[in-house]
Amino acid sequence: xxxxxxxxxxxxxxxxxxxxxxxxxxxxxxxxxxxxxxxxxxxxxxxxxxxxxxxxxxxxxxxxxxxxxxxxxxxxxxxxxxxxxxxxxxxxxxxxxxxxxxxxxxxxxxxxxxxxxxxxxxxxxxxxxxxxxxxxxxxxxxxxxxxxxxxxxxxxxxxxxxxxxxxxxxxxxxxxxxxxxxxxxxxxxxxxxxxxxxxxxxxxxxxxxxxxxxxxxxxxxxxxxxxxxxxxxxxxxxxxxxxxxxxxxxxxxxxxxxxxxxxxxxxxxxxxxxxxxxxxxxxxxxxxxxxxxxxxxxxxxxxxxxxxxxxxxxxxxxxxxxxxxxxxxxxxxxxxxxxxxxxxxxxxxxxxxxxxxxxxxxxxxxxxxxxxxxxxxxxxxxxxxxxxxxxxxxxxxxxxxxxxxxxxxxxxxxxxxxxxxxxxxxxxxxxxxxxxxxxxxxxxxxxxxxxxxxxxxxxxxxxxxxxxxxxxxxxxxxxxxxxxxxxxxxxxxxxxxxxxxxxxxxxxxxxxxxxxxxxxxxxxxxxxxxxxxxxxxxxxxxx
Numbered sequence: 001x002x003x004x005x006x007x008x009x010x011x012x013x014x015x016x017x018x019x020x021x022x023x024x025x026x027x028x029x030x031x032x033x034x035x036x037x038x039x040x041x042x043x044x045x046x047x048x049x050x051x052x053x054x055x056x057x058x059x060x061x062x063x064x065x066x067x068x069x070x071x072x073x074x075x076x077x078x079x080x081x082x083x084x085x086x087x088x089x090x091x092x093x094x095x096x097x098x099x100x101x102x103x104x105x106x107x108x109x110x111x112x113x114x115x116x117x118x119x120x121x122x123x124x125x126x127x128x129x130x131x132x133x134x135x136x137x138x139x140x141x142x143x144x145x146x147x148x149x150x151x152x153x154x155x156x157x158x159x160x161x162x163x164x165x166x167x168x169x170x171x172x173x174x175x176x177x178x179x180x181x182x183x184x185x186x187x188x189x190x191x192x193x194x195x196x197x198x199x200x201x202x203x204x205x206x207x208x209x210x211x212x213x214x215x216x217x218x219x220x221x222x223x224x225x226x227x228x229x230x231x232x233x234x235x236x237x238x239x240x241x242x243x244x245x246x247x248x249x250x251x252x253x254x255x256x257x258x259x260x261x262x263x264x265x266x267x268x269x270x271x272x273x274x275x276x277x278x279x280x281x282x283x284x285x286x287x288x289x290x291x292x293x294x295x296x297x298x299x300x301x302x303x304x305x306x307x308x309x310x311x312x313x314x315x316x317x318x319x320x321x322x323x324x325x326x327x328x329x330x331x332x333x334x335x336x337x338x339x340x341x342x343x344x345x346x347x348x349x350x351x352x353x354x355x356x357x358x359x360x361x362x363x364x365x366x367x368x369x370x371x372x373x374x375x376x377x378x379x380x381x382x383x384x385x386x387x388x389x390x391x392x393x394x395x396x397x398x399x400x401x402x403x404x405x406x407x408x409x410x411x412x413x414x415x416x417x418x419x420x421x422x423x424x425x426x427x428x429x430x431x432x433x434x435x436x437x438x439x440x441x442x443x444x445x446x447x448x449x450x451x452x453x454x455x456x457x458x459x460x461x462x463x464x465x466x467x468x469x470x471x472x473x474x475x476x477x478x479x480x481x482x483x484x485x486x487x488x489x490x491x492x493x494x495x496x497x498x499x500x501x502x503x504x505x506x507x508x509x510x511x512x513x514x515x516x517x518x519x520x521x522x523x524x525x526x527x528x529x530x531x532x533x534x535x536x537x538x539x540x541x542x543x
Contacts, residue, residue: 004037007036009080009092016049017073023294025388029269031043045082045087057078058118059114062110062114072099080096130225131442133214133242135248137239147213156211157210158211216419217248217249220248230242249448251275254333260331262280263326264286264289266336268292272335274306277309288313318373318374319369330380332383337366339389341388343445364398371383375402385449392424396423396427397426399423410451422435423435433448434447
């Protein structure tokens with residue numbers, strides 16, 4: 001009824017407010033909370049409001065709506081104006097509806113003029129509907145078990161969705177809706193052989209119940225855009241975590257081994273943190289920092305739900321942490337606050353042409369500072385820097401600036417050589433970084449760079465020129481040696497994986513695992529710092 005509609009508007013306004021304060025992404029904010037209305041409805045209303053935000057904001061400013069109706073918050077007003085002009089009309093009653101209806105005539109009169117003004121910008125914006133991604137939580141289950149579960153429910157596992165449409169069922173173009181047959185799955189082939197009619201809703205293709213494994217991240221499953229998993233038992237039990245592919249890349253590329261000591265510098269809301277714990281099979285220790293209390297509470301909830309017992313959350317500013325207090329940390333993930341301009345839901349109002357240059361400069365200064373701080377940890381060997389931004393100022397320029405200060409001790413790794421979209425050529429060596437472009441990579445816009453410490457004279461002499469593309473990559477070799485100092489060796493198998501999967505993305509290399517030590521090792525758990533073994537660190541070497 002009207003009371004539920006009122007609650008929906010208020011919940012959507014709260015999500016918009018928290019997004020503005022950079023307290024999380026849209027998905028994480030919506031699906032990590034409990035609402036009195038459907039999460040799907042809240043998510044849809046926020047998405048649509050964001051889509052029309054530039055027009056709505058100008059309408060509110062031109063009509064002085066907030067000044068005249070001071071009882072309305074800016075974000076509640078934004079949601080109400082959206083439903084009045086672009087939605088199904090205001091569904092609630094009472095003071096909220098009355099306040100907006102007092103300006104209904106004026107808003108509708110101004111709308112065509114402002115729409116035309118924004119028409120050129122709107123036409124230039126990408127219209128992308130991304131696949132749905134679900135990361136298997138290896139702390140609860142295995143990829144094979146999750147795949148079997150979906151297949152038992154009638155989902156069809158296919159080789160790839162990449163060459164098919166993202167806006168509907170990727171395979172639905174092959175479905176004959178007169179017969180209900182796709183002509184590909186076993187069920188329809190059997191039906192055709194028997195010359196019987198098939199219910200199209202019983203065909204996995206027609207029902208849009210298809211999925212595949214991601215081609216890069218082994219524990220990531222890909223579903224059509226139209227597929228919703230928010231009410232699926234595997235999601236509610238946290239056997240799967242709904243996480244965009246771009247968000248999975250930083251942890252995947254950092255690739256800490258079980259037993260490692262790791263820092264997640266800006267950990268909330270916790271998707272990347274729990275992904276790290278999953279890759280480490282809860283063996284080792286992850287220090288997860290966040291300075292915002294609300295975000296920190298979200299982080300703790302996520303850690304608990306995912307069963308990430310090796311994570312130690314800390315309500316602290318990472319920049320205030322003394323590096324010398326963490327002498328065993330070998331890996332650091334730096335995913336700092338950014339403009340969020342790569343997130344498809346925000347791209348309508350975060351174009352490069354309209355971005356606030358002062359805000360970008362402020363963000364970039366903070367990002368440089370936090371990346372520099374991470375590289376100052378005494379034993380750190382690998383640092384991933386990532387953003388969900390499309391802007392050079394937050395990506396290549398930050399990496400270039402920091403690399404100039406640390407070129408004698410760190411170099412960029414040429415990550416994922418098969419990835420087509422590389423860093424923009426604004427400095428020598430930027431091609432070692434990767435960019436994710438929604439229209440091409442079927443994921444949110446993202447940027448990732450991997451720093452690795454220069455370990456010995458051979459590497460230092462051969463890779464001193466960071467801009468030399470033939471020398472700066474440390475992952476061109478297929479040969480890996482066992483990485484064991486300060487970490488425990490791991491068993492074979494998906495949950496105890498110990499490979500350096502960072503740049504090794506072929507099938508054969510994904511199946512490699514850390515060699516078991518000849519001596520039997522004890523499982524000390526996450527609280528024990530393993531005894532140091534000399535001369536047993538490993539690094540990929542040039543072939």
